Amino acid sequence: MGTIAENIKMIEDEKAEACRRVGRDPSEVLLCAVTKTHPAEMINEAIEAGVTDIGENKVQEILDKYDHVNKVRWHMIGHLQTNKVKYIIDKVCMIHSVDSLHLAKEIDRRAEQHGITMDILIEVNTAQDEHKFGVAPEDTEALIKQILEECPSVRIRGLMTIAPYREDPEDVRPYFRRTKQLYDELAEKIDSPHLDFKYLSMGMSNDRVIAEEEGSTIVRVGSAIFGARDYSKH
Numbered sequence: 254m255g256t257i258a259e260n261i262k263m264i265e266d267e268k269a270e271a272c273r274r275v276g277r278d279p280s281e282v283l284l285c286a287v288t289k290t291h292p293a294e295m296i297n298e299a300i301e302a303g304v305t306d307i308g309e310n311k312v313q314e315i316l317d318k319y320d321h322v323n324k325v326r327w328h329m330i331g332h333l334q335t336n337k338v339k340y341i342i343d344k345v346c347m348i349h350s351v352d353s354l355h356l357a358k359e360i361d362r363r364a365e366q367h368g369i370t371m372d373i374l375i376e377v378n379t380a381q382d383e384h385k386f387g388v389a390p391e392d393t394e395a396l397i398k399q400i401l402e403e404c405p406s407v408r409i410r411g412l413m414t415i416a417p418y419r420e421d422p423e424d425v426r427p428y429f430r431r432t433k434q435l436y437d438e439l440a441e442k443i444d445s446p447h448l449d450f451k452y453l454s455m456g457m458s459n460d461r462v463i464a465e466e467e468g469s470t471i472v473r474v475g476s477a478i479f480g481a482r483d484y485s486k487h
């Protein structure tokens with residue numbers, strides 16, 4: 254591992270290469286630095302090195318760090334309990350992990366109270382039985398249509414997926430490819446002022462290059478920037 258700045262440069266260089274291989278413009282892919290378990294000082298170091306977007310998977314961590322981190326866009330990327338939406342509604346720019354109408358309705362209600370429209374992504378469980386959160390691919394269209402009908406203060410910006418961990422990231426390529434296909438289909442098929450697909454959030458430290466080759470527009474990268482996480486402190 255290098256310094257945080259060196260790691261970010263390596264990630265950006267590898268992204269540029271991956272994009273070049275498949276004829277994409279590297280500026281289409283946003284690096285969302287995943288800062289869970291890491292202190293505000295390390296996050297500020299990443300921001301100094303050029304990071305504009307950070308991702309957290311726990312509401313409490315956003316609240317603990319929010320006032321100590323320099324100006325940056327915050328993304329909620331982890332499973333979100335309905336009763337915690339109110340704490341982050343005015344702090345995050347996007348919620349990546351919406352997988353039920355129930356959650357979307359609470360986000361909608363809180364967004365309306367704040368007079369904002371919240372950008373959300375639908376989390377798709379592309380690998381079906383591998384992890385528990387996310388909507389099944391075949392149920393995604395129906396969920397989006399329900400949200401569009403019932404949640405005027407949210408705007409659906411795309412899809413998010415978490416691939417199962419594989420030693421060889423090449424093995425998750427089919428999941429990313431399928432998610433990109435679904436993304437394109439839905440973008441083509443559904444027409445609504447509250448749906449504006451721009452983000453396909455897929456790829457983490459281990460599999461980001463494969464995701465970039467397969468059309469990701471947001472990679473969520475933690476350990477490749479900040480090193481291994483020490484959960485014993487939490």
Ligand SMILES: *Cc1c(COP(=O)(O)O)cnc(C)c1O
Nearest residue numbers: 287310330457458473474475476
């Ligand atoms: C922790 C986390 C990441 C980043 O994982 P790394 O393997 O450390 O890059 C990405 N997405 C989600 C939803 C996470 O919880």
